[in-house]
Amino acid sequence: MKLFIKYMVSIRCKMLVKAELDNLGILYGQIHLGEVDIIGSIEKEKLNQLKAILLKAGLEIMDDKKSILIEKLKKVIIEMVHYEEEFPKIKHSLYIRKKLNYDYTYLSNLFSEATGITVEQYIIAHKIERVKELLLYDELNLTEISYKLNYSSVAHLSAQFKKVTGLTPTFFKKLKRKKRIPLEDL
Structure with a gap:
C-alpha cells in the first residue's frame, strides 16, 4: 500500500x-x-x-488520483532540480513524460488547472531557488552554475534570475541577508 x-x-x-x-x-x-x-x-x-x-x-x-498525479509531477521536478547530480540535458517535457509515463500535454494542462501556473513556471521557480542555494554555498561561479542547471548561457541565467527576483545574481550574492524561499512554499 x-x-x-x-x-x-x-x-x-x-x-x-x-x-x-x-x-x-x-x-x-x-x-x-x-x-x-x-x-x-x-x-x-x-x-x-x-x-x-x-x-x-x-x-x-x-x-484523489489527480491530486496524487500533480504531487508526483512536483516531486519529479523537485528531484530533477534539487537532488539530481546533473540537470538533465533533454527537454523538460520529455524528462517528465519518461519519469511519469503520462502524456506531457495532459500533465501540463492538469497542473496548470490545479495550481494556476504552468509546469515551466514551476520549474523556473525551482531553478532560481537552486541558483540562490548554489550562490550561497559559494563553491561554483556563475558560469559553472549556468552549466550545471543547463542554461544556454550566463546571460540567460542572469536575465531569468533578475526577472524572477528583481536582482542580479551578483547583487544577490553580495546581500548580507539572503532571501530564500523554502521548497514547501514554491
Whole structure:
C-alpha cells in the first residue's frame, strides 16, 4: 500500500513523517518525497490519527488520483532540480513524460488547472531557488552554475534570475541577508 502525502518536498518532511509513523507503530518500507510504502494495511483509527498529525504539520494525505498525479509531477521536478547530480540535458517535457509515463500535454494542462501556473513556471521557480542555494554555498561561479542547471548561457541565467527576483545574481550574492524561499512554499 502506498500513502501519497501533499507538500512532502524536503528531507525535513520525510523525517517528520518517519517519526510519526514510528510513534503510531505503522510499519513502512521506503519513504520518498511525497510517498510512503506501507507494509500491510493501516487501521482506520491510526490512519485518521496520522492524517490529523500530518495536517497540523502542514502535510496532507491524498486520496484523489489527480491530486496524487500533480504531487508526483512536483516531486519529479523537485528531484530533477534539487537532488539530481546533473540537470538533465533533454527537454523538460520529455524528462517528465519518461519519469511519469503520462502524456506531457495532459500533465501540463492538469497542473496548470490545479495550481494556476504552468509546469515551466514551476520549474523556473525551482531553478532560481537552486541558483540562490548554489550562490550561497559559494563553491561554483556563475558560469559553472549556468552549466550545471543547463542554461544556454550566463546571460540567460542572469536575465531569468533578475526577472524572477528583481536582482542580479551578483547583487544577490553580495546581500548580507539572503532571501530564500523554502521548497514547501514554491
